[in-house]
Amino acid sequence: MSDLTDCKQALLNELSKLVDERFAIAEDAGVDAEVFADTQRIAMAMAAALPSVTVHDQRVGPFYDTAGLTSWLGVSKQAIAKRVKHKTLVGCQLESGTWVYPTWQFTDAATVDQHLLQVWQILREHANAWSAALWMCSPNPALNDETAVRYATGSDDQFAEVLAAAHGDAARWAA
Numbered sequence: 001m002s003d004l005t006d007c008k009q010a011l012l013n014e015l016s017k018l019v020d021e022r023f024a025i026a027e028d029a030g031v032d033a034e035v036f037a038d039t040q041r042i043a044m045a046m047a048a049a050l051p052s053v054t055v056h057d058q059r060v061g062p063f064y065d066t067a068g069l070t071s072w073l074g075v076s077k078q079a080i081a082k083r084v085k086h087k088t089l090v091g092c093q094l095e096s097g098t099w100v101y102p103t104w105q106f107t108d109a110a111t112v113d114q115h116l117l118q119v120w121q122i123l124r125e126h127a128n129a130w131s132a133a134l135w136m137c138s139p140n141p142a143l144n145d146e147t148a149v150r151y152a153t154g155s156d157d158q159f160a161e162v163l164a165a166a167h168g169d170a171a172r173w174a175a
Contacts, residue, residue, distance in 0.1 A: 015046070045071060060092070060133045063100035073110060087121050088112065090136075092129040102133060104149045115152045115159050122166040126173040140165060 026035070036042065066077055073080075080099075083089035089112055090105045105112050105120075116136070123132035136148045142165040143151040143158075152162040 060102055060130075060137045061100070062103050063092075064103060065101075066099050069101050087124050088117065090116070090120050090129075090133065092133050102137075104137070113153060115162075116149060119148055119152055119162055119166045122163070122170050126170045135166075135169065142168075 023036075064072065066080060069080055070077055080089065080091070080101075084091035084099070089101065091099050091101050093099050105116050107113050119136065120132060123135055127135070139145045139147060140151075143161060148162045148166065151158045153159075
């Protein structure tokens with residue numbers, strides 16, 4: 001069995017438990033079944049929260065697409081676009097024009113990790129989004145061959161090392 005198959009089954013098991021709990025609560029409360037009648041709409045909303053799948057997933061992903069991110073964060077597409085424009089959200093545009101947002105930038109509280117965001121903003125001064133994202137996710141000799149994503153979320157000293165490496169590479173890119 002593949003890792004994806006295992007992940008899919010684990011997700012379906014968790015989802016089944018959550019749906020069972022929600023239906024039990026609804027039944028206890030006397031909720032009319034009509035509330036849940038549009039099963040396709042409900043399923044599509046649930047699937048929208050899943051990370052998207054692209055060829056870039058192996059190196060930089062997984063990603064949320066815009067529909068998934070708006071659903072998960074509860075904000076509009078315009079709010080997402082504004083945050084990308086102002087570099088307060090990591091977003092990369094595919095050749096097709098579709099925007100994707102790496103899942104590694106988010107905390108468990110559905111906020112952007114501020115350490116990663118600082119590094120992103122430094123890199124984006126002199127690099128395009130894909131170059132910056134690849135830098136964030138590539139093993140770096142200056143960071144003990146760890147990725148900036150992993151290293152920046154460690155100790156304060158490690159974060160300082162990531163900032164120094166980002167400033168150094170951004171300066172070289174600007175030259």
